[in-house]
Structures are given as structure tokens and as C-alpha cells.
Amino acid sequence: MSAHTYEYPRPAVTVDIVVFTLRENRLQVLLIQRAEPPHAGAWALPGGFVHMEESLEEAAARELAEETGLRQAYLEQLYTYGAPLRDPRGRVITVAYFALIPAGASLQQSPTYEVTQARWFPVDALPPLAFDHAEIAAYALRRLRYKLEYSAAGFELLPEEFTLTEIQSTYEIILGEQLDKRNFRRRILEANIIEPTEQMRSGEGRPARLYRYRPDAVAEVKARRLFP
Amino acid sequence: MSAHTYEYPRPAVTVDIVVFTLRENRLQVLLIQRAEPPHAGAWALPGGFVHMEESLEEAAARELAEETGLRQAYLEQLYTYGAPLRDPRGRVITVAYFALIPAGASLQQSPTYEVTQARWFPVDALPPLAFDHAEIAAYALRRLRYKLEYSAAGFELLPEEFTLTEIQSTYEIILGEQLDKRNFRRRILEANIIEPTEQMRSGEGRPARLYRYRPDAVAEVKARRLFP
DNA sequence: CCAAAAGTGTTTGCTCTACACCCATGG
DNA sequence: CCATGGGTGTAGAGCAAACACTTTTGG
Numbered sequence: 001m002s003a004h005t006y007e008y009p010r011p012a013v014t015v016d017i018v019v020f021t022l023r024e025n026r027l028q029v030l031l032i033q034r035a036e037p038p039h040a041g042a043w044a045l046p047g048g049f050v051h052m053e054e055s056l057e058e059a060a061a062r063e064l065a066e067e068t069g070l071r072q073a074y075l076e077q078l079y080t081y082g083a084p085l086r087d088p089r090g091r092v093i094t095v096a097y098f099a100l101i102p103a104g105a106s107l108q109q110s111p112t113y114e115v116t117q118a119r120w121f122p123v124d125a126l127p128p129l130a131f132d133h134a135e136i137a138a139y140a141l142r143r144l145r146y147k148l149e150y151s152a153a154g155f156e157l158l159p160e161e162f163t164l165t166e167i168q169s170t171y172e173i174i175l176g177e178q179l180d181k182r183n184f185r186r187r188i189l190e191a192n193i194i195e196p197t198e199q200m201r202s203g204e205g206r207p208a209r210l211y212r213y214r215p216d217a218v219a220e221v222k223a224r225r226l227f228p
Numbered sequence: 229m230s231a232h233t234y235e236y237p238r239p240a241v242t243v244d245i246v247v248f249t250l251r252e253n254r255l256q257v258l259l260i261q262r263a264e265p266p267h268a269g270a271w272a273l274p275g276g277f278v279h280m281e282e283s284l285e286e287a288a289a290r291e292l293a294e295e296t297g298l299r300q301a302y303l304e305q306l307y308t309y310g311a312p313l314r315d316p317r318g319r320v321i322t323v324a325y326f327a328l329i330p331a332g333a334s335l336q337q338s339p340t341y342e343v344t345q346a347r348w349f350p351v352d353a354l355p356p357l358a359f360d361h362a363e364i365a366a367y368a369l370r371r372l373r374y375k376l377e378y379s380a381a382g383f384e385l386l387p388e389e390f391t392l393t394e395i396q397s398t399y400e401i402i403l404g405e406q407l408d409k410r411n412f413r414r415r416i417l418e419a420n421i422i423e424p425t426e427q428m429r430s431g432e433g434r435p436a437r438l439y440r441y442r443p444d445a446v447a448e449v450k451a452r453r454l455f456p
Numbered sequence: 457c458c459a460a461a462a463g464t465g466t467t468t469g470c471t472c473t474a475c476a477c478c479c480a481t482g483g
Numbered sequence: 484c485c486a487t488g489g490g491t492g493t494a495g496a497g498c499a500a501a502c503a504c505t506t507t508t509g510g
Contacts, residue, residue, distance in 0.1 A: 008240075008279075008280075010240055011238065011241050011278065013238065013241065050239065050321075052237050052312070052319050054312065055310055055312060056308060056309075077308065079305060082241075082278065082284035083283050084280070084282065165462075180501075180502085182464070203508095204461065205462070206461055206508050206509095207462080207508065208463090209462085392489085393489075408474075408475085410474095410490090410491070410492080413490080414491095431481095431482095431487090432481090432483095432486080433480080434490075
């Protein structure tokens with residue numbers, strides 16, 4: 001890393017974000033439709049170039065805000081993709097992030113000149129994606145599912161207050177399987193990561209108590225060891 | 229990501245590698261001593277610039293080969309560090325990898341003009357490091373320990389054939405705690421990821437059977453769920 | 457009073473953990 | 484024959500999974 005190495009040609013660096021949310025009882029991903037070549041008209045992950053004065057995480061947060069209007073969201077670096085030919089225009093390395101948006105958060109999209117349209121797609125029905133974005137989205141989904149199993153990341157997809165049935169349903173949607181109601185309630189209450197509020201929510205049937213996430217909660221569980 | 233954005237100034241992109249091995253019954257990390265400013269004379273992780281025609285993984289493998297002479301090693305992307313001021317020379321984004329080298333592999337170092345010296349340091353006794361490399365090394369160690377708990381990555385640090393005591397000792401060194409001999413053996417044999425060879429190794433005391441890793445083994449265990 | 461969703465404990469099986477002695481070889 | 488490390492099984496405790504009925508509200 002001596003000084004003269006700086007004369008080498010440099011790759012361009014972007015961030016791309018896999019934005020997840022719950023909508024209509026499905027896990028969905030935000031995609032934008034590209035306005036310009038390459039892949040004009042194709043769907044792609046939101047993203048853009050990293051500015052010189054901002055960190056990678058700041059770049060991801062800025063792009064997320066530009067696409068959704070949201071300033072607060074769970075954001076986690078996923079993986080960096082750098083195959084030499086992944087972008088036909090030249091060498092572009094992208095640092096992929098994934099974001100979790102609370103269900104029902106009001107998005108205000110301010111599409112820039114780059115974007116003709118933004119839309120949510122269910123994760124199990126994504127259209128063909130530009131570049132290597134299908135691979136990135138698939139990896140993000142794997143990571144999200146895995147993460148749910150040993151952490152409390154699921155709360156990032158819920159509004160501030162929620163019923164036990166709603167959170168169970170969140171887990172069922174993401175994991176794609178049914179869970180036992182009594183076991184689920186016992187374990188989530190014993191884990192001590194949520195606390196009851198004074199409110200109840202009325203709908204059809206008996207009203208349900210509302211809970212909130214305890215932000216001070218230690219939300220990771222130690223993975224079971226392969227070896228003792 | 230339209231074409232005109234390519235006129236933006238670009239960051240430099242490097243790879244840095246946290247190379248782990250077992251030496252003298254300790255987990256050790258390879259460091260190089262910098263020959264040129266900034267941080268001339270300080271210890272740092274091996275690494276270098278990503279060339280335009282190679283992938284990130286290829287860049288990491290090339291740098292690893294240049295520093296150690298090893299062409300085959302376990303290599304995994306760790307995290308990408310991109311704080312604007314992490315390198316005083318300007319904007320340098322680094323994609324960090326970690327590598328696992330089998331114990332006793334013969335290294336041939338071919339230090340380049342950039343490196344005055346390369347040395348192994350025990351992970352619990354690293355010298356002060358240049359740039360943000362201390363943070364990177366600490367994260368790599370955390371990831372390695374975590375990885376050992378739910379995968380069979382430990383085998384990458386062992387020679388092709390090994391005794392059960394040797395592999396148990398590997399786990400004890402990395403995890404930093406003693407493990408029960410009978411429980412360890414039962415579980416690793418039931419996991420079906422190693423198979424006995426015909427060879428025995430004689431030393432002091434009763435000879436021990438040699439085992440080898442089954443490369444077709446499914447070496448990950450499902451993490452215990454936080455919720456049922 | 458009926459439909460709809462909320463809420464609540466116990467039993468059973470399995471997995472993890474703790475623990476101590478005999479075996480094979482070399483010197 | 485003795486020192487050294489290799490190799491082996493079992494019992495008890497704690498955790499996870501399966502399972503059905505009662506309660507509260509709105510219409």
C-alpha cells in the first residue's frame with residue numbers, strides 16, 4: 001500500500017440495498033425500475049454510488065432515505081460483490097446492505113431522474129433482476145431467515161406496538177412454517193425482550209394486549225454448538 | 229447508476245486478510261511490518277489493492293499467496309470497512325477476508341518491496357496495528373470463534389490427518405475453554421463429518437487412530453431458535 | 457347467544473452434561 | 484513394570500415439543 005499504488009485505475013463503488021417489509025401478510029422487497037441502460041426497463045435493487053465524504057453505512061442510509069423517505073431503519077451490511085464483469089459499463093464493486101422497514105410505515109417515494117418506478121414485490125415472486133441483483137436478493141433472504149432464528153431481528157419489521165399474535169404471524173411468514181401458539185408465547189415472554197403496555201387492541205373477537213419491544217433487551221441467543 | 233455518475237471521484241479499493249493458524253499450541257495471526265508511510269514501522273494486516281481484472285476473492289487469494297506462498301487455503305469474506313478517514317492518504321475502502329491455514333503448513337514468504345518483515349503473533353498478544361486493523365482483527369477472531377460453534381471450520385486449521393485429541397485441542401485453543409473428552413468424541417463421531425483412516429500415530433503412550441475430514445460432509449448445524 | 461380471536465399448563469421424550477476407569481505402547 | 488496418552492458408557496437434569504379448552508368481546 002505504498003503511495004505510488006494510488007496511480008492504479010480504480011473501480012467504482014456502489015451500495016445496493018435489499019429493503020424488506022411486511023405487506024399484505026407477505027414478506028416483500030422494494031425494487032426500482034431502471035430508466036437508463038444498461039438493463040433499462042429491468043427491475044433492480046435500489047442503490048447508488050458512494051460519495052467520497054460519507055461512510056458505506058451513511059451511503060446506504062442516504063440511498064434508503066432517497067428511495068423510501070425513511071430515515072430510521074434497521075440496516076446491516078450483507079456482503080460485497082466484486083466480480084469484474086458484474087456491470088457491463090466497467091468495474092463496479094457493490095457493498096450490499098439489507099434493511100428492515102416496520103410494517104405499515106408510510107413511505108414517501110421521491111424517485112430521482114434515475115428511477116422511473118418503485119414497487120414492492122413478494123420475496124417469492126421477484127421479477128428477473130438486473131446485474132447480479134437476483135443473487136444478492138437471494139442471499140439477503142437467506143440471511144434474514146437465519147438471523148431470525150438466533151436473534152430478535154423480527155421486531156424491526158413490526159410497528160412499535162403489537163400483539164402476540166401479530167409477532168407470531170411475522171415469524172410464521174418469514175420462516176414459512178406454522179408455530180405453536182402456547183410454546184411461542186411462553187418462550188418470547190421468558191426471553192424478556194418484550195414488555196406489555198397498558199393498551200389493548202380491539203377487533204373481531206376478544207381484545208388483545210399490546211406489547212412493545214424492550215430496546216435494552218439482549219436479543220441474541222447463543223447458537224447450539226456442533227461440539228460440546 | 230447512469231453513465232454520467234462515472235465521472236465522480238473514486239475511492240481506492242483494497243483487500244486485507246486476517247490469516248489464522250495454529251502454532252505452538254496457540255492461535256496466531258500473520259502480520260507484516262510496514263516499510264513506508266503512513267504508519268511506517270507499524271504492524272499491519274497483509275493486503276493490497278484490488279486489480280481491475282480480478283474478483284475480490286481472487287485479490288485476497290493472490291495477496292495471501294504473495295505473503296505466505298500458499299495457494300490453497302480457506303478464505304472467507306469478513307466485512308467491508310469504508311470510513312472516510314480510515315486511511316490518511318485518502319479514501320480507501322477495504323474488503324476484509326479471513327484465512328485459515330493448516331497447522332504445520334510450510335510457508336514460504338516472498339516479501340515484496342512493500343514489506344520489511346512478516347511474523348506470526350498470538351491472537352491474545354497482538355501489537356498495536358496500523359489503520360483500523362485492530363478492529364478488523366478483533367472482528368475476525370469473534371467471527372472465527374462463532375463460526376466454530378456452528379460449523380466444522382476448525383478442520384481447516386488441521387493437517388489432512390489428525391487424531392481426535394488433536395482436533396479437540398484445536399477447539400479448546402480457539403474457544404479458550406476445556407471440553408469433556410468423551411462428550412466431544414461422541415458428538416464429533418455422531419456428526420459424521422470425519423472418518424477413520426487405516427493409520428495410527430505412535431508417540432508417547434498408546435498410539436492414536438488417525439482420522440480425516442470428510443469433504444462431502446454437511447458441516448453446519450442449525451442454530452437453536454430463539455422462538456419455537 | 458353465537459362467532460371470533462385471546463389466553464393459558466402439563467406431560468413426555470430427548471438432549472446435554474457430568475463423571476472414572478481400563479488399554480496399548482515405548483522405554 | 485511403569486509412565487503416558489488413548490479410548491470407552493451411563494445416569495440424572497433440564498429443555499423442547501405436543502397437545503385442547505376457557506375467556507372476552509362485538510354483533
